[in-house]
Amino acid sequence: RMQLEQRLGDGIRYGNMWAWFQPVVRVSDWSFVGMEALARWEIDPESWVAPNEFIPLAEELGLIDELGSVMLSQAIDGREAVVTACGEPCAVSINVSPVQVRSDRLFEELEELRVELGAVPPICLEMTEQHMIDDTEATRNRLHRVRSFGVQLAVDDFGTGFSSLAMLHQVPADLLKIDRELVSQVATPSGHAVLAAVIGVAQAYDLRTVAEGVETVAEALALRDMGVDHLQGYLFAPAEPIERVIERVSSGSWAWDVDPAALGVHDADD
Secondary structure (H helix, E strand, C coil), rough: CCHHHHHHHHHHHHHHHHHEEEEECCCCCCCCEEEEEEEEEEEEEEECCCCHHHHHHHHHHCCCHHHHHHHHHHHHHHHHHHHHHHHCCCCCEEEHHHHHCCCCHHHHHHHHHHHHHEEEEEEEEEEEHHHHHHHHHHHHHHHHHHHCCCCCCCCCCCEECCCCCCHHHCCCCEEECCCHHCCCCCCCHHHHHHHHHHHHHHCCCEEEEECCCCCCCCHHHHHHHHCCCCCCCCCCCCEEHHHHHHHHHHHCCCCCCCCHHCCCCCCCCC
């Protein structure tokens, strides 16, 4: 831990932090609609540190604003690279911590993006449901301020915390991301019922849904039939450097790692 603490600041400042991107797929035609930017720390060419190790550390050490700034910049650059190379519309989402939302730095950067990209920057900020309901009134005010910049908000990892219906009524969210923990139970009667309830609640609040951690064809088809809008997971592609995402999107053929026939796609070039 002491070694990580000593190296983390340098990693952020000197270019060892990278945004890798996991595609998000529309269930109606299994097409690319956007991607989530995920932080990766390269200590050396042979060694990487997992986000669940260094992100809490960055928060403790007061480095999360710097890390968030790097990730936001790389997320925007990645999104622009896809649009330029592929000519495809592309939204990009990025996780933010409550520490960032309480900081003026995030709002300064969002203002710069609004000036640079126009009134509606094509980005979405993700926060866990737990963080959205902590310090509810103050948090809600800050989230409304985020949306005033034309940025969308997603409730991340829904189903792993309180899953509060009151919270969905109170926060200004646009998307609800269904956690892998719920997705993996879709084949069980109880799991299917819970997912159906979550999807129904999202639709009642006019929230688009993204199911995370989709790993099997059975899960993908079941979620599609239940009315989920978008899917994300290893079934389609892992998080990868932006160059690989561009290769997939611009390939002109079936881009994903799953057999298209298994999803009912008979002509991979359609």
